[in-house]
Amino acid sequence: MIEIPGVLDAEGVARVRAIIDGAQWIDGNATSGRQSALAKRNAQLPELSAEAREAGGLVLDALGRAPLFIAAALPFKIFPPLFNRYAPGDAFGTHVDNAIRIQRGSDFRIRSDLSATLFLADPASYDGGELVVEGRFGVQSARLAAGSLLLYPASTLHRVEPVTRGERVACFFWVQSMVRDDGARQLLFDLDSAVQAVAADRGQDDAAVIQLTGVYHNLLRRWADA
Numbered sequence: 001m002i003e004i005p006g007v008l009d010a011e012g013v014a015r016v017r018a019i020i021d022g023a024q025w026i027d028g029n030a031t032s033g034r035q036s037a038l039a040k041r042n043a044q045l046p047e048l049s050a051e052a053r054e055a056g057g058l059v060l061d062a063l064g065r066a067p068l069f070i071a072a073a074l075p076f077k078i079f080p081p082l083f084n085r086y087a088p089g090d091a092f093g094t095h096v097d098n099a100i101r102i103q104r105g106s107d108f109r110i111r112s113d114l115s116a117t118l119f120l121a122d123p124a125s126y127d128g129g130e131l132v133v134e135g136r137f138g139v140q141s142a143r144l145a146a147g148s149l150l151l152y153p154a155s156t157l158h159r160v161e162p163v164t165r166g167e168r169v170a171c172f173f174w175v176q177s178m179v180r181d182d183g184a185r186q187l188l189f190d191l192d193s194a195v196q197a198v199a200a201d202r203g204q205d206d207a208a209v210i211q212l213t214g215v216y217h218n219l220l221r222r223w224a225d226a
């Protein structure tokens with residue numbers, strides 16, 4: 001589970017909220033598989049609505065400017081971002097995301113390697129609504145600042161705890177990564193982070209930094225489908 005702070009700044013969050021808050025919301029089960037429909041209680045923007053497309057475009061632009069997201073996800077395809085809202089009593093019980101996502105009304109499809117939630121409400125403005133992810137290394141729970149993104153393997157069991165006050169508003173989407181295997185992708189991310197740290201110390205033109213950068217790209221070449 002990787003936290004990416006500040007994907008949207010306060011102004012970006014306000015712009016997205018201004019677009020989506022006044023839109024027409026529908027029952028969140030519009031995008032559910034049969035099993036998750038049983039567990040899901042929230043509202044969602046229709047995926048083809050003008051507001052979802054406009055706000056989704058702002059999110060995609062912001063992701064393109066977020067080097068930590070690129071390094072962690074190594075995105076090949078990103079599903080057009082969707083938006084949901086949990087009012088008091090709403091929740092999403094434990095489920096696993098569908099492996100293949102097909103965009104309504106088009107032939108765009110992706111394999112969901114990573115799930116992402118971009119938080120769009122100030123955590124002080126609501127209670128509950130934690131995103132709980134049951135990964136290989138135990139159970140982790142998050143409730144991030146508005147504008148921050150949580151990235152986690154789509155293969156995990158996860159849930160959203162009931163909201164008890166206020167409204168939890170978020171953007172969510174799936175990523176097909178160039179590197180399908182979670183372990184290989186994590187190794188590349190760790191290597192990249194370490195190379196950046198050493199480069200900050202020794203400079204980009206240091207011989208060992210150049211060699212390690214080569215190792216990174218040669219591993220990526222070996223493991224990536226692009």
Ligand code: NI
Binds near residue numbers: 095096097115158
């Ligand atoms: Ni899910």
